[in-house]
Amino acid sequence: MRNDAFAILRAVTRRRLLVGGGLVAIVLAVAIGLYVLSEDKPREKRGSATEEFVVTEEPEPTPPPKKVNKRPWPTYGYDDARQHISPYKHRPPYKRLWTIDAHDTLEFPPSVGYGRVYLAQQKGLFFALNAETGRVSWRKSLDRCAASSPTVGRGVVYVSYMHHVECLQGQEGADGFVVAWDAETGRERWRYKTAPVESSPLLHGNRLFVGSWDHGVHAINAKTGKRIWRFQANNEVNTSAVWWRGRIIIGDDSGTLYALSAKTGRLLWSSGAGTEFWYATPTVAYGRVYIGNTDGTMYVFGARSGKLLWARPLGSYIYGAAAVYRRNVFVGTYDGKFYALDAATGDVRWQVDAGGTVHSAPTVIDGLVYYAICSSCGSEAQRAIAGGTDSTIAVRASDGKRAWRFPAGKYANPVVADEDRIYLTGRAHQFALARKGSKTVKEYLRRTRAAKRRREAGERREARQQRAREARRERRERARSRAAERREKREDRR
Numbered sequence: 001m002r003n004d005a006f007a008i009l010r011a012v013t014r015r016r017l018l019v020g021g022g023l024v025a026i027v028l029a030v031a032i033g034l035y036v037l038s039e040d041k042p043r044e045k046r047g048s049a050t051e052e053f054v055v056t057e058e059p060e061p062t063p064p065p066k067k068v069n070k071r072p073w074p075t076y077g078y079d080d081a082r083q084h085i086s087p088y089k090h091r092p093p094y095k096r097l098w099t100i101d102a103h104d105t106l107e108f109p110p111s112v113g114y115g116r117v118y119l120a121q122q123k124g125l126f127f128a129l130n131a132e133t134g135r136v137s138w139r140k141s142l143d144r145c146a147a148s149s150p151t152v153g154r155g156v157v158y159v160s161y162m163h164h165v166e167c168l169q170g171q172e173g174a175d176g177f178v179v180a181w182d183a184e185t186g187r188e189r190w191r192y193k194t195a196p197v198e199s200s201p202l203l204h205g206n207r208l209f210v211g212s213w214d215h216g217v218h219a220i221n222a223k224t225g226k227r228i229w230r231f232q233a234n235n236e237v238n239t240s241a242v243w244w245r246g247r248i249i250i251g252d253d254s255g256t257l258y259a260l261s262a263k264t265g266r267l268l269w270s271s272g273a274g275t276e277f278w279y280a281t282p283t284v285a286y287g288r289v290y291i292g293n294t295d296g297t298m299y300v301f302g303a304r305s306g307k308l309l310w311a312r313p314l315g316s317y318i319y320g321a322a323a324v325y326r327r328n329v330f331v332g333t334y335d336g337k338f339y340a341l342d343a344a345t346g347d348v349r350w351q352v353d354a355g356g357t358v359h360s361a362p363t364v365i366d367g368l369v370y371y372a373i374c375s376s377c378g379s380e381a382q383r384a385i386a387g388g389t390d391s392t393i394a395v396r397a398s399d400g401k402r403a404w405r406f407p408a409g410k411y412a413n414p415v416v417a418d419e420d421r422i423y424l425t426g427r428a429h430q431f432a433l434a435r436k437g438s439k440t441v442k443e444y445l446r447r448t449r450a451a452k453r454r455r456e457a458g459e460r461r462e463a464r465q466q467r468a469r470e471a472r473r474e475r476r477e478r479a480r481s482r483a484a485e486r487r488e489k490r491e492d493r494r
Contacts, residue, residue, distance in 0.1 A: 043273070043297070047310030049344035052302035054287030059324045061087040064419065072418030073112040076149035076200035077321065077361070080243035081284040084323035086365040088417045092394065092404040094433035095441050097421065098134030100127065102428050108200065109412045109425045113152035114183045117423055119430055120146040123165050127430075128157070128186060131418065132444070134432060138186035144176070148200040148240065151208070154222060157183045158203065160210055162196035178210055178218075180225060190225030194218060198238040200281070202248065204262065209248050211237025217250055217258070219265060229265035233258060240281040242289070244303045249289050251278030257291065257299075259306060269306030273299055280361070285324035286343055292318030292331055296383075298341065300329075310346035314339055316383035320413065321361035323369065325397060330369050332358025334378045336386025338371060340400060352400040356388015361413035365422065368394040372409030372425075392424055406431075 047053075061078055064087055077084050102121040110119040110129075116137055117129040126140040145167035151158045159181070163174040176196035180189040195214035202209040207228060208220040213236045219228040235254035242249050247268055251257045255274035260267060274293035282291040288309060289301040297313045315333025323330045328349055329341040338354040341347065356373035363370045372392050378385035392409035395402050408426030415422045420440040424431040434440040 043311050044313055045308065045311045046347070047300060047342075047345045052287055052305060052307070052309060053344050057286050058326075059083045059085060059285035061085045063087050069419065071113040071152055073110075073416040073423075074153055075111055075151040075203065076108065076240055077281065077283070077413075078416070080202060080204055082240065082242045082281050082321060083283055083285055083325070084321065084361055084363050084413065085325050086363060086415075086417045088419055089366045090417055090422050090435060091366050091368065093436045094404075094406075094422070095436045097432040097434055097441070097444050099432075100129060100134050100136075100430045102127065102430060104428055105411065106425050106428060106430065107147050107411045108149040109414070109416050110423060110430065111150045111152050111157075112416060112418050112423065113157070114155070116183070117430070117432075118150040118152060118157050118159075118183075120148065120150055120159055121428075122146055124161075126150075126159065128183075129430070131421070131432070132447075134430075140181070140186065145196075147198045147238075151201040151203050152183060153203045155183050156180045156189060156222070158201045158208055158222070160197035160199055160201060162198065162213075167196070174213065176212065178208065178220060178225075180222070192218070192220050192225045192227070199250075200240040202241040202243060204243050207262065209241040209250075209262070211239060211241070211250055211252070213238075215252070217241070217248075217260060217265070219262070231258070231260055231265040231267070235277075239278050242282045242284045244284045244287075244289075247303075249282050249284065249303065251282065251291060253277040255293065257282070257289070257301065257306075259303070271301060271306050271308065273301075273308050273311070279319045281321040283322045283324050286327075288343070290322045290324055290329055290343075292320065292322060294318065296333060298322065298329065298331055298346065300346065312341060312346040312348075316381070316385065317378065319359045319377075320371075323362045323364050325364045325369075328397065330362045330364065330371075330397070332360075332362065332371050334358070334381065334386065335384040336388065338362075338395070338400065340369075340397070350400045352395065352402075354386065354388075355391070355393060357386045359411055360409075363413055363415045364397060365415065365417060367397050368403055369397050370394045370413075370415045372412065372414040374410045377411070390427060406433075 105122040110117045119127045124142040124144045128137045145162040148160045162176045178192045195212045197212050199210040206222050208222050215233045217231040233252040234256050235252045237252045239251045247259050248262050249259045256272045259269045276294040280292045282289050292298050294317050296315045299311050300309045315335040317334035327343045329343050332338045334357050336354045340349040357377045359374040359377040360372045373388040375390045390410045392406040392414040394404040410427040412425035415424050421432045421434045
C-alpha cells in the first residue's frame with residue numbers, strides 16, 4: 001500500500017482506472033482492456049441547439065437567501081443539478097486564513113452549513129470545522145473508507161461510508177451505510193445499512209438518494225432513515241444522483257445511465273451509450289444530462305427522453321464531472337487537456353493545456369473556472385496521462401487564460417465557497433482563503449491579532465503567576481530552613 005493512499009483493486013469488469021492510490025485508485029487493465037478489445041469504440045456525434053435544448057433552464061445557481069444563509073454549500077456540486085457553479089463572488093488574489101491537516105487523503109470536497117465546514121477524510125476521520133477559524137467543533141473516527149462529499153440539510157449532516165479500511169474490492173462481507181448526524185453536536189440520529197456506498201447523498205424534500213455496491217439505487221426517508229424504494233441497476237452504482245423535474249438520474253459501472261421516478265423508483269429511461277463506466281457524476285442543465293465516461297468521451301442526453309444528443313471524444317480518460325455555465329461545458333482529461341464545449345452542439349469553444357492530469361470536476365466562481373491537477377492519477381495507465389504537479393488552477397471562463405494558481409490540489413474538485421471565503425481541498429489539507437484586503441481578511445486579521453494579544457497576555461499572566469509561585473516556594477523553603485536551624489540550636493543548648 002502506498003503511503004499517501006489505499007491500493008484498492010477493482011474486480012476484472014468495467015471498473016475504475018488506477019489513479020495513483022486511494023479509493024480513487026483502481027485497476028486499469030480492466031477498463032483499458034475493455035476499451036482496446038471492445039467493438040464499441042467511443043462514438044462522435046454533433047448536437048443541435050433545437051433538439052431538447054431548453055434555453056429557459058439557464059444554469060444559474062440558486063442565489064443565497066437575503067437573510068442568514070444557513071447552508072451556503074449544502075452538497076456536492078452545490079445544488080441538486082450538480083452544476084458546480086458558485087453564487088458567491090470571489091476573485092484572486094487570495095490570502096490563506098486557516099489550514100487543517102486531515103492526516104490522509106481527501107478524495108471529495110467538503111460541504112458548508114450552519115457555520116461549519118463538514119469534511120470526510122478517506123480513512124474514516126470526519127471533521128466539523130468552525131468556518132471562520134478552522135477549529136474542530138466535533139469529529140468522528142469510524143475506521144471506514146469515505147469517497148464522497150457530505151450533504152447538509154434539516155439541521156443534519158448526511159454522510160456515506162464504505163467498509164472497513166483497507167476497503168478491498170470484492171472483500172467478503174463488505175458493508176456500508178449512510179449515517180445522519182446532528183449538524184450541531186454530531187449526535188447520531190439514524191444509520192441506513194447496506195453495501196458500501198460511494199455516492200454523495202442527494203437530498204430533495206424528505207428523501208435521500210444514493211447508489212451502492214449492491215447494484216442498487218436507494219431512496220431513504222431523510223427523517224427516519226427508513227428505505228422508501230430500491231432500484232436494481234446492472235452493476236455497482238458509485239456515481240451520485242442529480243434531480244430534474246421529479247426524476248433522478250444516475251450512472252453505474254456497466255456504462256448504463258438511468259432516469260428513475262424520484263417518487264416510486266420506476267425506470268423512465270436508460271442508455272448504455274458509454275463504452276466504459278461512469279465515474280463522473282451527471283450534471284443537468286438546459287434540459288440535458290452532461291456526463292463524461294472513462295472512455296474519454298463527453299456524452300449528452302435529453303433529460304426527458306434519454307436520447308443521445310451529442311458525444312465528443314476529448315482525451316484518454318474523463319473522471320471529473322462537468323461544470324455547465326453560460327452555454328459552456330467545462331471538463332478536463334487525464335492526458336492534460338481542459339475544454340470549454342458548446343453546450344448545444346459539443347463543438348470546442350476553446351482548449352488549453354491543463355498543466356497536468358485532471359481527475360476532478362471544475363468549479364465556476366465569478367467567471368473563473370477552478371480545476372485541480374493530480375500528479376499520480378493514472379500512474380499505471382495504458383493510455384496517455386499528463387502527470388504534473390498537485391495544484392489548483394483558475395482560468396477565465398471566456399477564453400481559458402490562466403488567472404491564478406495555488407500549490408495544493410489533487411483528487412477533489414478543488415473549491416467550494418460561502419459568502420466570505422473559498423475552501424480549497426488539497427491531497428490531505430483543507431484550506432480557507434479570502435480575497436486580499438477584503439472585509440473578511442481584515443476581520444480575520446483583527447481576530448487573529450486580538451487572539452494573539454489575549455494569548456500573550458495570558459502567557460505574561462502565567463509567567464507572573466509562575467514567578468509568584470516560585471517566590472512563595474522560596475519563602476517557604478527559607479522559613480523551613482530557619483525553623484530547622486532554630487531546632488538545631490535548641491537541641492545543642494540541651
